Amino acid sequence: MVIHKILNNNLILSRDGQGHEVIVKGCGIAFQKKKGQQVEESRIEKIFTAENAQISKEIQGYLTAIPEKYLDFVEAFVNDVKEKEGMKLNDSIYFSLSDHIMGAISRLENGIRLQNMLLLDIKQLYHKEYEIGLELLKKVNEMFEVDLSADEAGFFALHFVNAEDGGKTDSYQISIIVHQILDIVEKYYDNMEFQEDNLYYQRFLTHLKYFAQRFLHKELHYDENQELFKIIKEQYREAYGCVKMIYLMMEEEYKYAMTEDEMLYLTIHIQKITEDHKCLKNL
Template identity: 40%
Template structure:
């Protein structure tokens, strides 16, 4: 690859063998170099191949202003998250997480800590991502010698969840978290019980609610061809279905979304399980 544009001493723009624009990062990669010169492959640490031009431009602007060691730490965390989760993350995470980590470090230096109001919910609903966040704190301490508080593990986890949702908008992640929290509250108040948060059925319900929220965000719906089965669920689990109707009313009022019969049926079955009625 040849240098197309020098962003700074550690970042250059180039084009790969498919003539796609890429950002290439490495310590001293652009130092005393000129456009048209070949890139020293031994110095390459990371190649950002981002299809979305808007995201690529934002990333180029961000990386030109952030210390190299902050970028390196963020890249390691993102790579670890992808490996741990076994899934692709939205490219926007290279912008949002890198920016957040760098800002968090600067805030710590100025003794300006942020309290994470969603830390408890993050631990409960996104435990895997939270554990990745805790590992991220270890990576930051090892690489940068900076010890960030547990609150930051929660913030990092939400950035990862946001990337899993394939979203560029953190508000959507907060939306999902609020939805899950309030649906669980409806179930608890309806039955006047505490739910076993360590049970397999509880974990299954949380997973279902996450996918349900994602479908709401994307506008997808699931419909059932088996009307008889839906009617049977209504009649056989009448009290549970009443709880589901309360959830449907809440979702309609707060999110302007009408639940399908299929979704009502699935919620009813899950609620039946987590309330230990089966």
């Protein structure tokens, strides 16, 4: 592999077999080397592939600004997760997660703790990633001798969600939309408490997650079923009243008019949840 540019003693720019720009990391890989020279293959620890020139510059910025101890720690943890969980993660997670951990520790040292307002939603929507976040939190606290709170586990989880989706999904924005809709349902039904392990609730959460994802990426396509919608909104008037509140929120906050089909599915989901909730209360 030929050196195209030396970033520091441990980082170089090069190109792969297809001519794509790559960033190569290795201890002392560029020591006493010059542009145009070959690097020793045995010194290569990690090769980062950039999708385009802008991302390449961002990666270079991260790698040169973040201390090695954070990068090495995250690289080892992420690689272990990939192997154990079989997850395909975008290379961006090595930099974004390292930067986040460094920032969290810096904030803690200055007496600043960020509260994760979406922690409960993240735990419910991204259970596997949250468990990974908890494991990472434990290791960070042990490795760097700090006491980061569980809020950070939720933030860590979102890095894995984004990387798993190839960076396409804005998991934080999805969590916000889901939180807003759940908040409307809770208040509409007099602060009804959801049962997290309830099957209907889990199905509702899944529906909301993918609704938010499709909305954010302009992928909302439905077949209007006006006759069924008319029957359902008459039969489940209370649930439909709740859905109208959700409709108004989406229109006001996101300038989006929900389709009748989406309102139909939401009405059915909310009806099932509330019916089940009433049954449990009467037991």
